[in-house]
């Protein structure tokens with residue numbers, strides 16, 4: 001097991017990464033203010049992991065109720081959030097009862113938001129089971145739900161007490177979901193870690209082949225990058241915005257096609273290609289760099305051409321992005337591979353050019 005720390009003064013917390021951690025209930029027990037917990041998971045994960053996980057908690061004297069939600073991005077909404085509150089109240093969960101998210105980013109975001117607001121805030125632990133959640137969504141305290149008009153538009157910053165990433169759970173993850181997680185892994189290389197991108201370029205096949213050592217290395221590098229960024233800028237007033245590289249386009253793709261049609265990581269992959277093309281059009285990176293980004297994402301079995309929603313629809317959807325300031329869409333661009341920055345100055349002609357280019361090539 002490797003442990004990293006998200007350094008946030010008295011709210012600092014560990015990220016434990018390793019095999020077999022679902023049975024290491026002491027990692028959870030040591031964090032609980034009360035021997036009661038509510039496990040929030042979904043109908044896919046429950047038959048795979050809920051019984052042994054719950055048994056491990058019970059062996060440490062933790063009385064855990066379970067709340068099993070329907071599976072899917074389309075359920076990351078108010079209605080399902082309210083079902084969590086119904087269950088917490090029916091089970092008489094108290095202020096010191098810890099909510100444990102057992103699942104991917106959808107469960108983590110929903111459960112984290114529930115924890116942020118139930119009784120004005122209860123303890124919360126992330127037990128991520130997808131690659132995407134282990135490298136990104138479980139770390140950093142962004143929680144929330146979708147709105148029909150925009151992705152992740154309702155939510156709260158709320159940090160967990162611990163993140164416990166059991167890499168064994170990835171063995172049951174479908175290939176398409178694994179690839180979606182690799183998109184976020186590649187993102188870290190592109191925005192701030194050229195050496196890691198170099199490693200990814202050489203080792204991407206080992207990740208898609210699920211080699212445990214390669215996966216462990218990718219998860220650790222990703223979590224290290226994410227932890228550093230979150231420690232610098234917890235509430236996204238500066239550098240944390242870089243984590244949204246490709247996401248402005250990606251969120252538009254997800255919302256535009258209907259949540260769940262493309263996976264989040266798939267939309268981000270196609271969005272990163274658009275963001276790389278935009279960086280090239282703005283005179284920042286070379287055409288060869290765009291080709292390299294596209295090649296690595298393609299070898300990770302991710303889509304590199306965005307769907308044709310039409311330029312007007314893209315502009316409308318991107319106008320709802322959380323990075324919009326005073327009506328202007330802000331973009332994360334690449335100065336070079338391994339260094340990104342926030343740009344307020346993308347002319348609409350360049351944007352239309354990239355989206356038009358994409359439409360012409362799609």
Ligand code: NAD
Nearest residue numbers: 044071104105106107129130132133137142169172173264
């Ligand atoms: P997900 O939570 O929908 O999980 C993907 C699918 O895999 C689901 O069907 C799930 O049931 C299944 N699954 C999960 N673990 C499994 C396992 N071990 N074995 C078999 N099946 C398993 O998707 P995701 O990619 O984990 O997360 C995407 C969500 O995360 C999006 O809503 C996105 O907005 C959000 N997100 C949040 C942040 C953040 O900082 N909070 C960052 C990135 C993404």
Ligand code: GLY
Nearest residue numbers: 136140142240243
């Ligand atoms: N996934 C973006 C962030 O955590 O800021």
